[in-house]
Amino acid sequence: xxxxxxxxxxxxxxxxxxxxxxxxxxxxxxxxxxxGPSGSGKSTLLxxxxxxEQMDDGSLTYMGEKAAESINGKTVYAKPADLKxxxxxxxxxxxxxxxxxxxxxxxxxxxxxxxxxxxxKETVYKEARELLKKMGLEDKEDYYPYQLSGGQCQRVAIxxxxxxxxxxxxxxxxxxxxxxxxxxxxxxxxxxLADLHIAMVIVTHExxxxxxxxxxxxxxxxxxxxxxxxxxxVFASDNERTKSFLxxxxxxx
Numbered sequence: 001x002x003x004x005x006x007x008x009x010x011x012x013x014x015x016x017x018x019x020x021x022x023x024x025x026x027x028x029x030x031x032x033x034x035x036g037p038s039g040s041g042k043s044t045l046l047x048x049x050x051x052x053e054q055m056d057d058g059s060l061t062y063m064g065e066k067a068a069e070s071i072n073g074k075t076v077y078a079k080p081a082d083l084k085x086x087x088x089x090x091x092x093x094x095x096x097x098x099x100x101x102x103x104x105x106x107x108x109x110x111x112x113x114x115x116x117x118x119x120x121k122e123t124v125y126k127e128a129r130e131l132l133k134k135m136g137l138e139d140k141e142d143y144y145p146y147q148l149s150g151g152q153c154q155r156v157a158i159x160x161x162x163x164x165x166x167x168x169x170x171x172x173x174x175x176x177x178x179x180x181x182x183x184x185x186x187x188x189x190x191x192x193l194a195d196l197h198i199a200m201v202i203v204t205h206e207x208x209x210x211x212x213x214x215x216x217x218x219x220x221x222x223x224x225x226x227x228x229x230x231x232x233x234v235f236a237s238d239n240e241r242t243k244s245f246l247x248x249x250x251x252x253x
Contacts, residue, residue, distance in 0.1 A: 009058030091161030151182030
């Protein structure tokens with residue numbers, strides 16, 4: 001069974017049609033990268049998948065549970081209580097970290113598992129410290145976000161998302177707010193998550209990384225999926241639109 005199914009998704013803002021009939025699925029443990037020019041609808045697709053934006057039409061299903069379905073050409077969402085349950089299946093890492101500035105690193109990670117998921121405090125703290133170790137931040141649990149570099153903040157944000165034990169983790173341009181020298185450390189951490197067998201959907205401009213980490217790459221342009229497949233297929237594509245986009249990255253690939 002697929003973890004995530006999106007069928008015939010449409011989304012516009014005023015006159016601007018941003019998603020024009022997009023369908024995609026993500027299987028358990030699968031890593032999917034979404035690439036494409038700015039303005040192609042990648043981030044909007046992620047926001048629709050994570051219930052931050054409402055679709056105009058189309059259906060959204062997590063692990064067989066319907067979050068939204070299309071009825072007479074319009075999306076109808078499940079009840080708020082059902083959506084709340086569905087939200088437990090996924091985590092989201094933003095471009096700008098979105099950490100709570102007045103919480104320590106440890107509290108940023110443990111707050112939601114304890115107060116929202118009502119999990120055992122001791123277990124949550126133990127898991128949080130293990131995650132910090134995985135992120136190379138075990139000595140930073142009492143620090144506050146302003147005391148950390150951008151790369152460290154993004155690693156805390158990843159740990160915070162993982163602390164909720166999601167089945168699928170979404171990344172929206174996780175390195176776009178970082179200096180080039182900090183980008184590598186965050187990409188390395190994301191790569192290391194592959195051994196946790198969590199499904200990941202990553203919107204990224206880091207082509208070499210997408211080629212290296214993904215089971216499947218989706219190339220989007222103008223609100224449509226132009227092409228998708230194994231990285232070696234997409235990155236060697238004969239499609240003019242794909243070739244022209246990837247040509248900008250030249251020797252990296």
